[in-house]
Amino acid sequence: MRAANYNPKLRLQLMIILLLLALISNIFGSYFTRFFIAEITILSIFAMSLDFIASRGGMISLGHAMFLGIGAYASAILTINYGISPFSSTLYTFLVGAIIGIIIGYFIVLLDGIFFIMVTLALGEMFNAWVFTSDYLGGSDGISGILRPNFLILGIDMNNPLIFSFYTILWLLGIYFILTKITDSPLGRNLDAIRQNKDRISAIGGYTKAYKTIAFALSAGVASIAGSLYVQLNGFISPELTHWTVSGEGLIMIIVGGIGSISGAILGATVVHIIQHELSNIINWWMLVIGFGFIFIVLFMKDGLWGLLEQIQKRLR
């Protein structure tokens, strides 16, 4: 499976540009824009988690909304029923997501191609069906009244969207830093090599199953963080979040951005989310326009927007 070229320099440059744009629009933007930026940041974290396993180990998951749900529901339950502070609940959900990721990953990482896609789709739908009918999780009406972390003692009021938006951007930066570190690490390079040629890695004595399980668990943990931040942003969670089309849209974001380039996933998430929002304000047949957009990208833009940026980088040099 082809992925975007490994180009750490461009990755960093793109990240800085996106960060500046986010900060500017956050500070000068309106009340609504700040929420919108927080939403894009959370979706970017989710996109990065999907991008990590797609480019590291060639695992395309059509059920990753399950971990978004796990993070959201675990965070809601921890804060409401067990009174754990929202900030530490996000850390706990990372552990919960990662552990479940290891358990599931161990069994499914060696499947590849359509079978991996189908198993993840099946698991995602199974989780969606369970959440939909479980009264403990509020069934179809979901759970509301989830609080945001309160750092009032430090004089930071999280309910102000500007502050919360910065908070999510901090999480994004932290995760971006960790994922780039891992991508450049021996484990990361081996995972990238597995996507390109699994048999060769086995022939030189690699632990392919272990590497892929770790990658899957890490990605599950990061997706759970996105889920936890999501529920804190909206104060509400309902089963719609775990529908397979959410995973589908996640995949679309990383394909549009360019797989494997981490900051490409952030770019993809930003572009797709803005277009979807702006279009749906103008026309309600926006799905038609976006549908043709996807087909255009598949047929004409080889590496998504990242491929475009690379050409620009070549021309500028």
Next chain:
Amino acid sequence: MILIQILNALQFSMTLFLLAVGLTIIFGLMKIVNLAHGSLYMVGAYIGLSIFNYTESFWLALIFAPVLTALIGAILYSLLFKHIQNADPMKQVLLTFGLIYIGLDSVRLLWGTMSHSISAPNLLSNSLLVLNEPYPSYRLFVILVGFVVMFTLYFVLEKTKIGAKVRASVDDPETAQLLQINTDKILFYTFALGCGLAGLAGITVAPILGVEPGMDMEVLVLTLIVVVLGGPGSLKGAIIGSLLIGFVDSFGKVYIPQLAQIIIYAVMALTLLFKPDGLYKR
């Protein structure tokens, strides 16, 4: 009572079979994950609806809806699918997602958002006494259609020369080309046939399940499960897969309603873990 449930399960299996067999052949031949197969099922039902409203005859709709859907399938093949034939699964997922979005909106724009329904032809609208239990004769008709398609496909694929060519192209396209089998032509017709079958499923089921926006998504996941469970590319796999899922779903709903939803997905996940390439690896 059990007999009625068996008939219900059989009818649901036949619907799944009509959908799954098209997808299986397409996947077997072209290694394409066509998530938009559900949209063709919906388009087939809607075309059938328009023909039915226009001509007041269910039989015309039953014949022309699959033909028109096959036509749409042929156009889609030459415009799009031809170019992404062995592209990596990521790109196929994105392309077919795009088609799902287009399908949803164009159906909504052309036929509106109301839920419609087609009434069964008066010949089939009564109910027959099956072991002194009334059972809608239209559902028996659906079971019949399913079996007819099953046997004709089995016969064509296994026994005839064309069938051999198709199987050859499925198993090993390169060698098939060496034997002067024009695999492109076969891909074209099989893709169109697959889409036509999806259209047929749409129109045959319309009198029971109705025609409404969103019907494609509901059936898509179950069809994909049948294809992958049965083993992509194998007709036998599609038959066994649709029967298994049809019965598990129908009986599950009645006897263990709480778990019904979850069993189907559990069955698939377990099968894949023990037989990673599906029950009938081609």
Next chain:
Amino acid sequence: MNKECITYYKYNALGAIMYIKKIILKISFISLILFNSVSISNSADTIKVGTLLPYSGVYTVLGEEITNAMILAFDEVGNSISGKNIEVIKGDTEVKPNIALQKARKLISSNKVDILVGPVSSSVALAVRNLVVQSKTPLIIPNAGANVLTGEKCSKFITRISFSNHQINAPMGTWLAKSGIKSAFLLAPDYAAGKEMMKAFKTNFEEAGGEILGEEYTPFRKTKDFGPYLARVKNSGADAVYVFYAGGEAINFIKQAKSFGLGEVMKLTGAGWTTSPLFIPAQKEAAIGFIGSLNYVPSINTEENKAFIKAYKDKFGRAPSEFAVQGYDSGKVIIKAIESLSGNIKDKDKLAEAISSVSIIGPRGPLTIDPRTNNVIQNIYIFEVVNGDQGPELKVLDTIEAVKSPGEGCNL
């Protein structure tokens, strides 16, 4: 393409052109990322009504019916209330809570709407509830029926003029038991509203001496084939089956029940939406004999109802459904409330006060707002589907006056 598509296009083409002009304006002098920061002109002489309804996805037809009827109500007063003209700003929730939240924030903070109307589904209503209450923007609910919205989660900024799930099903329980039905089998989709409605029916049916023989919940929006359930219901030997279904599921249930000959063995009864005027054209004579309860039936012969049906038919070419009536009444409540404040709606608390003290005579009869829960008090009509001159019609069997919704746990 049928008539309904043409109106669809006309309606949309207008909306698209107007918006595209605005978008170009917006992008030209603000960078793409800094959009929406400058809010749209907030002149004092317009009343902005924001809608939070589905204009794409499965429930689109409900979103359209409510919006059309509300705009009809505004047209009847020449689109202006005590000198201020009305501007309707649409927000498409796509029946997704996260999208609804996003659109609600945009309507409240950027478009600075004065009143919000919506949503259709209860999970979306619960999602936007806190945002609406904190921002003190009065919300008029034209459909979402979850009891909790005018129960524990009630607020003086939330007024429901449609119904609570309890309000529609409880009277039917008592009426059915009194009309000689001894036992019933319950069937509903497996989601919060389905369970709430069945609970309301069950408590009242059992209080009035009825007996529930069985209760089944079908997977929500995933059940197309009712075969397995119908066989089970038929076998239960109950005098009646009591159901709640909407949309495609309602059509499939009624048609499949007929094909299984359920009607010959027991009475088909349920919440009125199952045979709503929206679905009767597809159900045709399969719906004959169905007894339901609802807060509106087209055959109510009052002046207001006849005038409304005529006006709606002239404008949209099809008979109005109960959803249209709820949209129309939302419009009238807004008009009446703002007139009572003679147009000055700066003080949000006063506006909320005014809305919850409105009482009007709508197409469905007299409407007042219960001061304790802010839920509407209205008549509930028991009807039977009979064969009228142009196909099946809903004939009123009985009217239960001024039905309230208990709304436990609500302290305004």
Next chain:
Amino acid sequence: MSLSLNNINKTFGSVKVLNNVSINSIKKECLGIIGPNGAGKSTLFKVISGNLKQDTGDIFFNDSNINNLNIEKRARLGISQSFQKNSLFSEMTVKESLMLALSHKYKITFNILHSLLDNKTINIDAKTIAKDTGLLDYLDIKSDNLAYGLQRQLELGIAIACNPKLLLLDEPTAGMSPAETKGIIILIKNLSIKYSIIIVEHDMDVIYELADRIYVLDRGSLIFEGDAKSVKESKLVQKIYLGI
């Protein structure tokens, strides 16, 4: 390094591909396995490397039974294989590929803290391997864009990068021009100083150049074993090869 195969049998369907093959090598040497096409050379190669499981018979490596060890475990024991059909990392450059293979040698593949490409020692090591395999001036070229001969050299480079005890080469000179073949032979010659090697080849001259001892396979069974000179003269070998 000691490797011994005792009575290895393998049948595919009705065809007996390996029939009671026994090989053993107790010291560092370069073993050649030759035979006409279809003699079972590749199958034997796959049985040793772990790609295929033999029906009966045992394999011992450094006196421990490795029958049930898969490719990964055997590779970690020190059996490294290079593929007949080039199997490289298409999007990685020569240097990146070699450094990746070295990460297995230094057992740092689970390390997520420091960046692989900036690792000093691995950088130097990669350069030495590149020098050994004649790829020094192609370090920053993508594997896909290398000429076929250079790809074969990279194939070798990756195989030796994980510091094997036994190097399995499957037709290393396949598809090579005479000049390239000569180059590869020199390469393998200096490798055989450091590593013990098993070469499977149908080209006799290559084997005569490199192998200390040669096994000759014909239709699944070993028919001759000896050094290069004795194999050249043996009538039996000529009969099966030249059919006289």
